[in-house]
Amino acid sequence: MKHLRQLEDQSVYIFREAYKHFNNLAMLWSMGKDSTVLLWLARKAFFGHVPFPLLHVDTSYKIPSMIEYRDRLAREWGLDLVVGQNKEALAAGMNHTMGRVVCCTALKTNGLKQLLEHKGYTGVILGVRADEEGTRAKERYFSPRDKHGDWDFRDQPPELWDQYKTTFPPGTHIRIHPLLDWTEINIWEYIKLESIPFIDLYLDKGDGTRYRSLGCAPCTTPIKSTAKTVDDIIEELRHTTVAERSGRAQDEGRGMELLRKDGYM
Amino acid sequence: MPGDEESMKATEAKPSENLNIVIVGHVDHGKSTLLGRLYADTGSLPDGKLEKVQAICKQQGKEFEYAFLFDAFLEEQEQGITIDTARTFFMWKGRQYIIIDAPGHKEFLKNMISGAARAEAALLLIDALEGVKEQSKKHGYLLSLLGVRQFAVVVNKMDLVGYRQDVFDGIEKEYREFLGQFKAVPSQFIPVSAKLGDNIANRSGQMSWYSGPTVLDTLSAFRKETARAEQPLRLPVQDVYKFDARRIITGRIAAGRLKVGDHLVFSPSNKRANIRTVEAFNIEPQPTEGQAGQSIGVTLDEQIFVERGEIASHQESLPSVSTAFRANLFWLGKRPLEKGRKYLLRVATKEVDCEVASIHRIIDTMDLAQQQGSNSVGKNQVAELTLRTKAPVAFDLSASFEATGRFVLVDEYDIAGGGIITELVHDDQEFLREEARRRDFAWVKGEVTVEDRAQQYGHRAAIVLITGGRHTGKSFLARKLEGRLVADGRHAYLLDGENLRRGLDADLSEEERGQTTEMARRYGEVARLLMDTGLIVVSTTNPFGLAFREASQAIRTLVHPVPVIAVHMSKTAEEPPPNTDVVLAGPTDFDAATARILDELKRRGVLAQAIGAKPVFQYSI
Numbered sequence: 017m018k019h020l021r022q023l024e025d026q027s028v029y030i031f032r033e034a035y036k037h038f039n040n041l042a043m044l045w046s047m048g049k050d051s052t053v054l055l056w057l058a059r060k061a062f063f064g065h066v067p068f069p070l071l072h073v074d075t076s077y078k079i080p081s082m083i084e085y086r087d088r089l090a091r092e093w094g095l096d097l098v099v100g101q102n103k104e105a106l107a108a109g110m111n112h113t114m115g116r117v118v119c120c121t122a123l124k125t126n127g128l129k130q131l132l133e134h135k136g137y138t139g140v141i142l143g144v145r146a147d148e149e150g151t152r153a154k155e156r157y158f159s160p161r162d163k164h165g166d167w168d169f170r171d172q173p174p175e176l177w178d179q180y181k182t183t184f185p186p187g188t189h190i191r192i193h194p195l196l197d198w199t200e201i202n203i204w205e206y207i208k209l210e211s212i213p214f215i216d217l218y219l220d221k222g223d224g225t226r227y228r229s230l231g232c233a234p235c236t237t238p239i240k241s242t243a244k245t246v247d248d249i250i251e252e253l254r255h256t257t258v259a260e261r262s263g264r265a266q267d268e269g270r271g272m273e274l275l276r277k278d279g280y281m
Numbered sequence: 282m283p284g285d286e287e288s289m290k291a292t293e294a295k296p297s298e299n300l301n302i303v304i305v306g307h308v309d310h311g312k313s314t315l316l317g318r319l320y321a322d323t324g325s326l327p328d329g330k331l332e333k334v335q336a337i338c339k340q341q342g343k344e345f346e347y348a349f350l351f352d353a354f355l356e357e358q359e360q361g362i363t364i365d366t367a368r369t370f371f372m373w374k375g376r377q378y379i380i381i382d383a384p385g386h387k388e389f390l391k392n393m394i395s396g397a398a399r400a401e402a403a404l405l406l407i408d409a410l411e412g413v414k415e416q417s418k419k420h421g422y423l424l425s426l427l428g429v430r431q432f433a434v435v436v437n438k439m440d441l442v443g444y445r446q447d448v449f450d451g452i453e454k455e456y457r458e459f460l461g462q463f464k465a466v467p468s469q470f471i472p473v474s475a476k477l478g479d480n481i482a483n484r485s486g487q488m489s490w491y492s493g494p495t496v497l498d499t500l501s502a503f504r505k506e507t508a509r510a511e512q513p514l515r516l517p518v519q520d521v522y523k524f525d526a527r528r529i530i531t532g533r534i535a536a537g538r539l540k541v542g543d544h545l546v547f548s549p550s551n552k553r554a555n556i557r558t559v560e561a562f563n564i565e566p567q568p569t570e571g572q573a574g575q576s577i578g579v580t581l582d583e584q585i586f587v588e589r590g591e592i593a594s595h596q597e598s599l600p601s602v603s604t605a606f607r608a609n610l611f612w613l614g615k616r617p618l619e620k621g622r623k624y625l626l627r628v629a630t631k632e633v634d635c636e637v638a639s640i641h642r643i644i645d646t647m648d649l650a651q652q653q654g655s656n657s658v659g660k661n662q663v664a665e666l667t668l669r670t671k672a673p674v675a676f677d678l679s680a681s682f683e684a685t686g687r688f689v690l691v692d693e694y695d696i697a698g699g700g701i702i703t704e705l706v707h708d709d710q711e712f713l714r715e716e717a718r719r720r721d722f723a724w725v726k727g728e729v730t731v732e733d734r735a736q737q738y739g740h741r742a743a744i745v746l747i748t749g750g751r752h753t754g755k756s757f758l759a760r761k762l763e764g765r766l767v768a769d770g771r772h773a774y775l776l777d778g779e780n781l782r783r784g785l786d787a788d789l790s791e792e793e794r795g796q797t798t799e800m801a802r803r804y805g806e807v808a809r810l811l812m813d814t815g816l817i818v819v820s821t822t823n824p825f826g827l828a829f830r831e832a833s834q835a836i837r838t839l840v841h842p843v844p845v846i847a848v849h850m851s852k853t854a855e856e857p858p859p860n861t862d863v864v865l866a867g868p869t870d871f872d873a874a875t876a877r878i879l880d881e882l883k884r885r886g887v888l889a890q891a892i893g894a895k896p897v898f899q900y901s902i
Contacts (some may be wrong), residue, residue, distance in 0.1 A: 017766060019298050019299055021301075021575075022574065023299075023576050023619070024531065024576075025574055025576040026576075028576040029519070029576045032519050032520055032521070032531055032576070034518050035520065036519065036589065059562055059563075060561075060562045060563070061576070062522065062524060062562075063524060063525075063527070063560055063561075063562050063578060064525075064562045065523065065524040065525070067524065079447045146379075150287075156395070172395075173695045173696055174394055174395045174613055174695075174696050175395045175398070175696070175697060176394065176395065176398045176689050176699040176701075177398050177399070177684070177687060177689075177699075178684070179531070179627050179689040179696060179699075181694075181695065181696060183625075183691065183693075183694045183695075184694050185694055196300070197379065198375070209562060
């Protein structure tokens with residue numbers, strides 16, 4: 017439990033730095049386990065309040081129960097929820113059969129870029145973790161993006177001790193990653209410790225499968241698992257050697273590298 | 282090799298404790314290979330990862346190497362060097378190691394520093410064939426500068442020197458001598474071959490002359506740091522929240538402990554109050570104490586105005602306060618650090634403008650040779666220098682307190698350098714600051730808070746300090762400003778220095794009146810008293826004559842942290858005193874000048890934007 021409190025202290029510190037330095041701050045919420053823990057940590061940092069809007073980039077292909085869960089928590093916790101959608105691309109019939117990277121770029125990356133541009137957010141908080149996949153291991157806690165939302169991972173500003181990059185030229189924005197040091201197990205241990213409500217898609221409901229990572233319905237497949245409780249999940253993760261995002265089609269080949277360089281979360 | 286991974290996977294469950302480790306060393310000395318080996322030998326690879334990298338190697342027509350596992354970007358593999366601080370994880374004996382892979386290539390020193398700055402322990406790699414190289418020394422020195430005290434030296438590629446003990450001993454001797462110059466002591470020197478797995482997880486059959494621990498045994502022996510909680514309290518204020526009825530002071534405790542009822546002193550403002558509650562979300566029962574490492578929130582028994590950047594401590598052990606300190610700094614900026622140029626200094630949560638007062642010497646990390654007389658510090662250089670800040674800063678010496686004894690410098694938008702504070706530099710305000718501290722501590726407060734006064738008056742207390750040479754119209758402007766403020770319904774008072782001379786200073790001899798320090802001290806204390814009544818004091822520095830520069834600094838120190846609006850008047854363009862807010866050069870339009878000062882008072886939050894409106898700030902002395 018002590019290690020979870022240490023992770024929590026670091027994340028809370030990052031949240032408070034972000035809130036202090038960015039006037040136009042927002043947080044991405046995908047309703048998955050990570051960004052829901054992120055949302056909970058925001059309530060920790062601000063003593064029950066979430067003093068900035070939560071953004072959801074809706075591809076229209078999400079699993080329906082995720083949307084129900086989103087709207088319920090937004091109501092119960094008094095969240096300022098902002099939903100964005102690349103309506104132009106959807107109107108033109110964009111879907112995963114046109115190519116996964118093409119579809120993700122249009123509906124998620126561009127959907128996010130449109131939303132950020134429209135609302136003028138200069139700081140965006142995201143729930144990415146360093147252990148998820150290779151490109152995310154390269155991230156800083158405070159990571160600048162240029163005018164086009166692009167990420168220059170070869171020339172990142174230094175982060176020293178608890179001092180982060182909080183000033184930036186006009187037209188650029190900063191992505192903030194309070195969960196960078198958390199692992200998948202930590203996320204579930206914390207959900208248990210704090211009794212955080214999560215979507216039951218993560219649990220096996222009797223057919224011997226569950227989702228380990230949630231995305232769009234057509235591009236996310238459940239894994240074989242009989243984990244029916246959070247404890248079962250933790251026990252399973254302690255012994256698995258299957259990658260967390262193995263059910264995510266976009267990770268195939270160089271997918272995530274191309275997506276993230278171009279501004280994907 | 283992939284064969285024996287299987288057996289270990291089954292037994293090793295993923296634990297919960299984390300330790301942040303950084304692996305540093307000269308380029309090509311085998312950091313990525315060591316990482317790949319640690320990952321594989323501890324059975325920590327996810328299924329498919331090895332196969333994926335092997336497939337990419339095959340595709341590119343290269344032989345598989347352990348190093349490739351961690352070079353997640355294809356670009357990196359093409360270049361053959363690690364570009365940035367990649368973080369990966371492996372498990373060993375009940376602990377999860379978060380590995381920060383810091384690149385050894387010279388251009389990427391800033392990434393190595395970013396990595397090492399968040400590490401709890403380090404492994405420093407030296408190639409047995411190449412021996413101690415430039416980056417081996419630089420990284421060893423920087424680890425020490427960054428405060429990484431737990432580290433071991435791994436002498437790699439022993440297979441390439443025939444596993445010879447004399448080669449290993451020679452490197453150990455040479456490197457120990459180098460580290461000894463700045464008193465760094467590694468816990469261990471370990472001879473290994475990362476490529477072949479000697480002394481990584483398993484003892485090597487090739488080096489019977491070595492009886493020390495393996496790399497994994499050494500990692501297991503590293504401890505989580507816990508000593509900071511036993512130090513005196515340091516709580517740098519991160520922010521003050523008022524989302525609901527509670528006014529919560531937040532921050533991460535850098536050292537020591539606190540509990541409900543503790544009497545806190547905030548530096549440099551000298552504000553004081555007792556902790557009423559410790560606030561937390563979803564923790565039952567509500568906590569009553571906190572200790573080093575925790576991000577906490579407290580409410581106080583008095584509504585004092587404290588802001589980000591102040592350091593809360595107990596009265597028995599206060600941090601230093603000054604406008605200058607001496608430091609060891611490493612520079613990473615694209616352009617050199619230059620003497621006299623302005624930078625933003627960040628110490629804990631305090632942000633303040635500063636400049637380099639002097640560069641004492643540049644330290645060559647290769648041989649620790651020193652070069653004097655330089656006016657700039659180049660990229661990747663280390664220097665000893667003195668920094669001077671625009672406003673007083675609370676800090677500690679890094680030898681006593683890690684987190685409040687180190688700082689970064691921001692050049693334009695980026696963190697461009699960092700360092701540790703080695704010495705307090707006594708500035709000329711020290712005597713007055715001590716007086717202010719003693720006076721504030723013992724100040725007897727009435728029932729009416731300054732908060733109450735501000736709400737009642739519709740403005741904060743402040744001082745408008747008009748400086749300038751003779752016959753520039755200072756007194757005329759001061760009278761006009763006082764008249765305008767009072768006509769607007771503000772509570773303002775013109776404090777004329779001449780009146781003090783005739784009254785309060787009447788006991789001073791002519792000689793004593795010529796001493797600016799005592800005159801300024803009396804003046805400052807009177808101004809402070811008037812401002813405690815909630816007034817906006819309008820003042821000129823006439824009695825100080827040409828010594829107004831010195832006097833205005835003394836007054837600032839004594840009235841700190843009440844806002845000082847400095848106005849400088851001159852007939853021709855001249856250099857105004859430091860920190861002047863409004864410069865009036867040439868013939869003066871007094872109505873326009875008055876309007877500019879009122880705008881400045883609004884901008885600083887002294888006056889509410891509209892007359893009659895209540896100000897939104899919270900403030901007290």
